[in-house]
Amino acid sequence: MAHETLATDYATIEDLIAAEVGAAQRSVHLECSRDTSRRARAAVQAAQGARRGAYLLEGEGGFDRDTARSYLRFFARLAGRDAAAVEEALEHFGLGSCARAQVVSLSAEQRALLGFARMSLFQPEICFCERPLMDLGAEARSLVLSWIGERHEAGTVFVTVGQPLREALLMPGRAFWEEEERLRAAELEETSDGDDGFQDEVRVCKIAAKAGDATLLLDPRDIDFIESANRVNYASVRGELYPTSLTMDELEAELERFGFFRCHRSYIVNVQKVARVERYTRNTFNLVLSDAAHTSLPLSKGRAEEMRDRYRWK
Amino acid sequence: MQANLRKLGALIAKDAVDLAKNPTMVLCVVLPVGFSVFYRFFMGDMGLGGPLRSGVGADLEPTVATLLQYIVLNMALCMCIGMGAATSLIYGLAEEKEKHTLRTLMLANVTAEQIMLAKGIVALGLTVVAEVLCFVVSGASWSLFGWFMLCGIVGAVPIILLSLVVGLASRDQMTAGMYSVPILVIALAPMFGNFSESVRNVVRFAPTGGVDELLRMAISGTVAPSELVMPLLVTAAWIVVAAVAFKLLYRRLLRDN
Numbered sequence: 170m171a172h173e174t175l176a177t178d179y180a181t182i183e184d185l186i187a188a189e190v191g192a193a194q195r196s197v198h199l200e201c202s203r204d205t206s207r208r209a210r211a212a213v214q215a216a217q218g219a220r221r222g223a224y225l226l227e228g229e230g231g232f233d234r235d236t237a238r239s240y241l242r243f244f245a246r247l248a249g250r251d252a253a254a255v256e257e258a259l260e261h262f263g264l265g266s267c268a269r270a271q272v273v274s275l276s277a278e279q280r281a282l283l284g285f286a287r288m289s290l291f292q293p294e295i296c297f298c299e300r301p302l303m304d305l306g307a308e309a310r311s312l313v314l315s316w317i318g319e320r321h322e323a324g325t326v327f328v329t330v331g332q333p334l335r336e337a338l339l340m341p342g343r344a345f346w347e348e349e350e351r352l353r354a355a356e357l358e359e360t361s362d363g364d365d366g367f368q369d370e371v372r373v374c375k376i377a378a379k380a381g382d383a384t385l386l387l388d389p390r391d392i393d394f395i396e397s398a399n400r401v402n403y404a405s406v407r408g409e410l411y412p413t414s415l416t417m418d419e420l421e422a423e424l425e426r427f428g429f430f431r432c433h434r435s436y437i438v439n440v441q442k443v444a445r446v447e448r449y450t451r452n453t454f455n456l457v458l459s460d461a462a463h464t465s466l467p468l469s470k471g472r473a474e475e476m477r478d479r480y481r482w483k
Numbered sequence: 484m485q486a487n488l489r490k491l492g493a494l495i496a497k498d499a500v501d502l503a504k505n506p507t508m509v510l511c512v513v514l515p516v517g518f519s520v521f522y523r524f525f526m527g528d529m530g531l532g533g534p535l536r537s538g539v540g541a542d543l544e545p546t547v548a549t550l551l552q553y554i555v556l557n558m559a560l561c562m563c564i565g566m567g568a569a570t571s572l573i574y575g576l577a578e579e580k581e582k583h584t585l586r587t588l589m590l591a592n593v594t595a596e597q598i599m600l601a602k603g604i605v606a607l608g609l610t611v612v613a614e615v616l617c618f619v620v621s622g623a624s625w626s627l628f629g630w631f632m633l634c635g636i637v638g639a640v641p642i643i644l645l646s647l648v649v650g651l652a653s654r655d656q657m658t659a660g661m662y663s664v665p666i667l668v669i670a671l672a673p674m675f676g677n678f679s680e681s682v683r684n685v686v687r688f689a690p691t692g693g694v695d696e697l698l699r700m701a702i703s704g705t706v707a708p709s710e711l712v713m714p715l716l717v718t719a720a721w722i723v724v725a726a727v728a729f730k731l732l733y734r735r736l737l738r739d740n
Contacts, residue, residue, distance in 0.1 A: 221592070223591075224587075226583070226587070229583055229587055230581075230584070231579060234501055234505065243496075244591060246490075246492070247489075247490050247591055248591075249486060249489060287591075291591070291592070
């Protein structure tokens with residue numbers, strides 16, 4: 170069977186949504202500006218048609234006089250669901266303990282989870298989220314990603330916007346990033362033309378990275394992961410990202426002997442820092458690190474096999 | 484159809500519970516009721532309470548008795564519409580716009596019409612509750628209850644429509660405070676008609692002026708078909724004007740949210 174050739178570049182967000190969400194009914198996750206996010210929402214509304222939709226936007230407020238439970242019960246009535254569905258949603262998103270708390274008193278993370286619980290009540294066929302993982306800690310992120318995975322398997326089309334590419338790559342579907350208003354597919358992001366890069370003469374075991382005018386020489390053991398975003402490669406050390414002029418291929422070759430693994434075209438992870446591997450759909454794997462932020466990194470399906478074999482994980 | 488009614492029911496229930504829990508909205512009922520009690524006892528202290536069922540001053544001239552009942556019920560009518568319909572709606576809508584609640588609802592498969600209808604119904608309900616309570620505490624003759632409620636409900640319609648537009652036009656509760664003033668003034672306008680005949684000749688053309696005239700005629704027992712034409716025309720004209728303004732503007736104002 171011939172493989173479908175996927176478009177890798179769209180001139181506008183409207184073109185992307187019409188093609189990917191409207192025609193092909195594929196989930197897309199975008200690293201983009203707020204303005205593009207707004208246009209994406211309008212385009213999704215236009216493409217929604219008769220499909221059941223659910224939206225989660227940044228800065229949602231109100232319902233201050235509701236409790237988490239009464240809030241969900243109201244939306245359950247709108248969606249034609251019963252009280253049992255509300256209890257199920259509270260349970261699924263770990264909100265059981267704050268069901269009686271006023272919405273206004275919920276933390277940002279609980280409020281975000283409440284938004285996802287609300288969306289789940291609508292059993293959406295198309296789902297639009299602005300910065301879905303922004304306020305979530307490791308556990309809450311896992312709950313949300315597992316729900317997204319389940320719904321994706323059930324046929325829901327997700328459109329998420331505004332998040333860093335790393336978060337976009339964690340979700341099932343295609344990831345795109347914005348460059349001068351064009352949207353480019355993340356899978357083609359890697360560049361290997363490293364001729365004009367900074368060539369470090371001291372090769373042994375240091376990675377050169379920029380911090381202002383200074384050049385830092387990072388010890389590979391301090392690096393949590395390498396990220397490629399917007400054509401620049403960054404080394405993440407204790408939550409800070411330092412740009413390095415080495416290409417991903419060079420970094421991979423350099424760091425492999427220090428226990429690093431190329432888990433995605435755009436990511437090289439320090440395997441010693443991986444705390445667990447999560448799987449949300451057949452094709453979606455994430456690596457959760459043991460750093461302070463419990464960062465999640467995407468793990469490509471093909472590389473998951475390779476990683477399992479290399480480190481003899483059964 | 485059933486789904487639409489279910490959504491409308493959910494919106495009405497939510498708005499009603501919100502109103503009951505919101506101290507500002509409770510004040511919209513308490514204030515006219517409080518004023519009605521105040522007027523009743525204030526006149527009682529002046530020995531003018533006979534027509535207000537206190538038994539004091541029962542031998543008053545019929546014209547004075549009529550005037551006293553009119554003053555109390557005129558105030559109650561205008562305050563109930565001004566506070567119950569206008570203020571509650573404008574502030575409530577402004578709060579929802581400020582916190583993007585309306586946007587959340589619009590994206591939850593609820594139509595703009597359902598949201599507006601629910602808000603209008605709840606505001607009308609609040610006005611009716613305030614009117615019933617005001618009438619009960621005013622001490623006016625029960626024979627006027629039907630007229631008072633009819634005038635109160637019909638007179639609230641144009642104010643509710645105008646308040647929906649103004650509430651949607653408010654960016655936040657701060658701007659709502661400013662925008663609600665003209666609506667409150669035109670809702671209360673018939674109260675100022677008691678000061679002089681020339682003022683009354685102007686305010687009778689206000690949105691609540693028509694129903695106030697009807698109430699005055701009902702209290703004085705001078706309801707005649709020929710006399711009804713002008714107040715009914717004024718009220719009908721305001722309902723049409725407010726409905727057209729609402730129809731033209733509400734979608735655009737909701738889109739701005």
